[in-house]
Amino acid sequence: MDNMNQLDKSLVEVTAFLNREADMLDYKEYDEWLKLWSDTGLYIVPIAHGEENYKDMLNLAYDDAAMRKLRIQRLQSGHAMSAKTAKITIRTLSRIRILDESDDIINVRCAYCLFENKSGQIRHFPANLRFKLRRDNGTLKIEEKIVELMNSDTHLATIAYLF
Amino acid sequence: MVLENEHNMSARIASMIDTDKVHKALYSDPDIFEEELDKIFNNNWIWVAHESEIADAGSYRTAMIGRQPVIVCRDMEGQIHVLQNRCRHRGATVCESQAGKVRAFTCPYHGWSYGLNGALRALPRPEEYESILDKKDFGLIEIRHETYQGMIFATFKKDQESLDSFLGGAKKWIDLFMKQGGGYPVKTLGRQQFRFRGNWKIQLENTTDAYHFPVVHRSFISSLDDQTATVFDFLDDEGFVEDLGNGHSVMVMIPDLVDLEANLEAPIPERFAPLAAELAKQGLDDLQVRKLVRAAGGTGFNLNLFPNIACSMAFFRMLAPISVNETEIHHIAIGGTGAPDAYNQQRLRLHEHFQGPMGFGTPDDGEAWERVQRGSMAGKDGWIMVNRGMSRLRPSPDGNVMGAVCSETGMRAAYQQYKKQMIV
Numbered sequence: 001m002d003n004m005n006q007l008d009k010s011l012v013e014v015t016a017f018l019n020r021e022a023d024m025l026d027y028k029e030y031d032e033w034l035k036l037w038s039d040t041g042l043y044i045v046p047i048a049h050g051e052e053n054y055k056d057m058l059n060l061a062y063d064d065a066a067m068r069k070l071r072i073q074r075l076q077s078g079h080a081m082s083a084k085t086a087k088i089t090i091r092t093l094s095r096i097r098i099l100d101e102s103d104d105i106i107n108v109r110c111a112y113c114l115f116e117n118k119s120g121q122i123r124h125f126p127a128n129l130r131f132k133l134r135r136d137n138g139t140l141k142i143e144e145k146i147v148e149l150m151n152s153d154t155h156l157a158t159i160a161y162l163f
Numbered sequence: 164m165v166l167e168n169e170h171n172m173s174a175r176i177a178s179m180i181d182t183d184k185v186h187k188a189l190y191s192d193p194d195i196f197e198e199e200l201d202k203i204f205n206n207n208w209i210w211v212a213h214e215s216e217i218a219d220a221g222s223y224r225t226a227m228i229g230r231q232p233v234i235v236c237r238d239m240e241g242q243i244h245v246l247q248n249r250c251r252h253r254g255a256t257v258c259e260s261q262a263g264k265v266r267a268f269t270c271p272y273h274g275w276s277y278g279l280n281g282a283l284r285a286l287p288r289p290e291e292y293e294s295i296l297d298k299k300d301f302g303l304i305e306i307r308h309e310t311y312q313g314m315i316f317a318t319f320k321k322d323q324e325s326l327d328s329f330l331g332g333a334k335k336w337i338d339l340f341m342k343q344g345g346g347y348p349v350k351t352l353g354r355q356q357f358r359f360r361g362n363w364k365i366q367l368e369n370t371t372d373a374y375h376f377p378v379v380h381r382s383f384i385s386s387l388d389d390q391t392a393t394v395f396d397f398l399d400d401e402g403f404v405e406d407l408g409n410g411h412s413v414m415v416m417i418p419d420l421v422d423l424e425a426n427l428e429a430p431i432p433e434r435f436a437p438l439a440a441e442l443a444k445q446g447l448d449d450l451q452v453r454k455l456v457r458a459a460g461g462t463g464f465n466l467n468l469f470p471n472i473a474c475s476m477a478f479f480r481m482l483a484p485i486s487v488n489e490t491e492i493h494h495i496a497i498g499g500t501g502a503p504d505a506y507n508q509q510r511l512r513l514h515e516h517f518q519g520p521m522g523f524g525t526p527d528d529g530e531a532w533e534r535v536q537r538g539s540m541a542g543k544d545g546w547i548m549v550n551r552g553m554s555r556l557r558p559s560p561d562g563n564v565m566g567a568v569c570s571e572t573g574m575r576a577a578y579q580q581y582k583k584q585m586i587v
């Protein structure tokens with residue numbers, strides 16, 4: 001990697017990080033996944049796209065650290081009927097692009113699709129993902145993950161996992 | 164006995180609805196569904212929007228009445244109109260967005276342009292219409308509407324009774340529901356929309372079904388603090404379901420939260436302590452803080468209005484039939500116009516916690532509803548039982564029939580109204 005410029009190096013690092021994040025969700029390593037986050041991190045699945053102020057809007061999910069933990073507990077509890085039907089999910093990422101990078105913050109976006117087998121029918125959820133990653137003691141932490149689902153204003157009821 | 168192959172639809176439907184049970188074919192028979200679109204959706208007051216969703220002159224929302232697209236809008240004088248979404252030239256829809264703000268609806272096909280009151284204002288190259296078309300006869304067709312407490316209802320039925328009399332005993336509960344602005348007028352904060360693979364009546368029943376709560380929503384209850392979890396453990400308490408007439412019913416789960424302006428001196432629940440502190444910091448006096456905090460979690464009841472809208476604890480639930488086995492649901496968050504941001508943000512976060520396609524509650528509901536639809540295909544014959552609590556009914560203080568909170572009194576109310584309209 002010696003002759004790579006900083007942006008290329010970051011891209012390699014970020015790509016590995018995002019792949020790992022998606023892999024953890026597919027393989028349901030939820031406790032490990034929680035550790036990828038900064039304490040102030042926000043996980044947002046908005047209804048409207050390209051907005052700045054999701055705090056004052058209705059979203060599909062707006063999870064701070066406490067809500068993320070509760071959501072994971074729900075998925076792990078075995079008491080959520082809908083979660084039992086989503087045994088296998090497959091996430092794919094591509095078109096990863098670093099938008100800007102400062103000393104400690106990297107803004108990235110990428111294309112994303114989640115596939116699941118819902119009662120014998122394969123459903124897919126295409127989305128644009130936007131990440132704000134923070135450099136923290138040599139590792140990356142998620143400061144913000146925004147999932148802009150292609151059909152966020154119309155899609156189906158039983159989503160029993162995280163995007 | 165069910166009249167399976169009866170050609171007379173009314174007789175067939177009549178045979179499928181008893182006081183204590185309904186036949187499963189009501190969920191899956193496409194002919195019955197077609198009949199419902201006409202007899203239920205084209206012949207009732209159908210909720211189409213809340214006034215706050217079209218607050219400004221020129222703002223609109225599109226909506227469906229059964230299968231018919233309509234536009235709900237506010238004209239430049241501030242008057243509300245409900246218009247058929249169909250150009251009077253060759254019939255294209257004039258508006259396809261869910262909501263927005265415009266000066267006119269201009270048909271994309273040949274450019275006929277309509278005002279927000281529906282009037283045809285202009286059309287390109289009018290010469291060829293000389294003396295054969297009078298613009299005043301070709302406005303968008305207006306549909307009768309009436310409002311109550313900001314809720315806008317429309318009807319295709321020319322001789323439909325007034326909204327006031329249709330709502331009847333439900334009005335008192337709507338009034339109570341609207342106190343959750345916390346002293347500010349109620350406004351909508353956004354809509355979550357989704358579809359499930361099941362018949363619309365499965366959702367209609369569910370809004371008045373407390374019986375499922377501890378079973379289906381176990382994972383939601385586990386996500387609450389102990390104090391709040393106790394509040395949601397209501398099946399053995401003093402709650403009730405009351406038949407309000409015309410198919411409407413109310414299910415009171417938490418009697419203490421029926422009137423959000425009562426009991427303001429009660430201690431502030433733990434989960435709202437941060438909100439109370441924030442509001443106090445912003446300089447609100449103690450009474451204002453208490454009023455907002457008490458309203459923050461919503462009311463303790465679900466008001467089920469036949470056939471398509473519910474005032475459900477802290478939000479509006481609207482249903483729209485798509486096909487016999489597909490239904491669209493909107494979960495509409497509400498807050499207060501001009502209320503402190505911290506209050507409306509709290510309402511949004513609570514809504515997201517349970518409601519919508521990624522909430523901690525709705526996906527499990529959706530799963531149960533889709534199972535009911537799939538189960539309805541089992542066997543040639545079969546009944547949906549709605550007799551729970553029938554042997555222990557009692558009169559309510561308002562002189563209506565009421566039963567236990569986990570009785571199926573509300574479902575029976577809805578199905579009797581349904582029967583009345585379907586067999587005419």
Ligand code: FES
Pocket residue numbers: 250251252253254255270271272273274275
């Ligand atoms: S169909 Fe609308 S202008 Fe022709």
Ligand SMILES: [Fe+2]
Pocket residue numbers: 369375376379380524528
């Ligand atoms: Fe439910």
